[in-house]
Structures are given as C-alpha cells and as structure tokens.
Amino acid sequence: MFHAQILTLFPEFFDSPLACSIPKRAIASGLVQVDTIQIRDFATDKHSRVDDTPYGGGPGMLMKPEPVVASIREARLRHPDTHVVMLTPSGSRFTQAKALEFTEKAGITLLCGRYEGFDERICDYVDEEISLGDYVLSGGEPAAICLLDAVIRLLPEVLGSPESAVLDSFSEEGILDWPHYTRPEVFEGKQVPDVLLSGNHAKIEAWRYEQANLRSSKRRDEESEHGQ
Numbered sequence: 001m002f003h004a005q006i007l008t009l010f011p012e013f014f015d016s017p018l019a020c021s022i023p024k025r026a027i028a029s030g031l032v033q034v035d036t037i038q039i040r041d042f043a044t045d046k047h048s049r050v051d052d053t054p055y056g057g058g059p060g061m062l063m064k065p066e067p068v069v070a071s072i073r074e075a076r077l078r079h080p081d082t083h084v085v086m087l088t089p090s091g092s093r094f095t096q097a098k099a100l101e102f103t104e105k106a107g108i109t110l111l112c113g114r115y116e117g118f119d120e121r122i123c124d125y126v127d128e129e130i131s132l133g134d135y136v137l138s139g140g141e142p143a144a145i146c147l148l149d150a151v152i153r154l155l156p157e158v159l160g161s162p163e164s165a166v167l168d169s170f171s172e173e174g175i176l177d178w179p180h181y182t183r184p185e186v187f188e189g190k191q192v193p194d195v196l197l198s199g200n201h202a203k204i205e206a207w208r209y210e211q212a213n214l215r216s217s218k219r220r221d222e223e224s225e226h227g228q
Helices: 021-028 065-078 096-103 120-125 141-152 162-166 201-225
Strands: 002-008 032-038 083-093 107-112 128-131
Touching: 002 065, 002 141, 021 032, 021 141, 032 065, 065 083, 065 107, 065 120, 083 096, 083 120, 083 141, 096 141, 107 141, 128 141
Parallel strands: 002 032, 002 107, 083 107, 083 128
Antiparallel strands: none
16 A cells, blocks of 8 residues: 655645545555644644744745654654655656656655745755745645645556556656547547548557657747746
C-alpha cells in the first residue's frame, strides 16, 4: 500500500477531491491510504498560533517553525520511510517524471503552506521542495491535490488500463499527447482524420507520433515567444 500524508491547516479541503474518481477507487481498493495531519494541533501557545510577523518587516505572516516541524516529526513517526515534500513556489518544477519517481517511494508527506510562506529554517526538515509552476496559490492544498492525483494514477493496478498512464502526455520527456477522437465520425461538419478510420495500425501510429511532436514543438515555440 502507498501511504500519503498531508500536513495542512485545512484538512477538510481534501474531503471532496479524495472522494471522487480515481483517488476514491484507489483508496477504496486498499492501494492507497491518505491521512491528513492538522498542523495547528502542534502549536505551542494557548491561542494555537501557527504564524507570526517576519523579522525585518514586510507584508504578510509566516508559518512558524515550531508547529510545522513538530507535525513533520509526527508524520515521520507514523511512517519512518516517508518522503517529505514542501510545496512552495521556490521549489523545483513538478513534472511527470517526478510523479513517477514518487511512486517508487514507500510513501510521501506533503507539507502545505499558507500566508506568505514558511520560516526558512523549516526547509532543513524536509527532503524536497516542489513547485507546480510560476504562479501563486492561496495555499499548498490545491497543489497537494494536483501532485497526489498525478502520483496515484501512476501506481500499479490503479488504472483499469496500465497503458493509459504509459501513453499520457509527458510520459516521454517533453512530449505532449496526440489528438484524440471518438464517435460521431462527423460533428458539426468536423471530420475525424481519415487515417484513424483506415484500420492501418502502422499509419495510425506514425500519424500519432507526428501529431504529438507537432503539438509539442508548437508549445515550445509559444513558450519561447513569451520568454519562458
């Protein structure tokens, strides 16, 4: 069984996403266990404060090290082999290859931030820092759901067809998926490409490979134009 733990100030955020679709089936079938740990439970003062103003001034509040580090230690106590991931905009970019790498771990613990971020000293207690991209969310919870969903669907026996995960976009580094079509053959004057109706599997595979590369090249060109 793959164990996932989520360190968060909002455990209820995960109730609905984990009760739907692939994560729900994976949990129900015993392939995955997901637990949340409330960071506020480890606050050290009578007001259960988990944030404070930054030294040196500046806007916003920072998550304090005491409750966060204590929650990390609790996660490691429950699952000593867990891989602790801090979700932060300053982390390494999350990729399909990284999702696959996480499936090889005994389990992962996702640390969700809030406010302006973490006291920098907390970084010394995690194994890795991950970012979903160059944008800011209200907290780490949405990022945790995205990461967890990407990992769960890659676990053995989770998907009905193992090929589904193998053929996903980015399963081959940097390559997007090809266009897909289903019935009807014609929709509002738009025709399914003839090659897909030909029954010639060699031609179909060649067309898919070509389309995937064209789509990927177009995206790289667009990113280059925008300075990405």
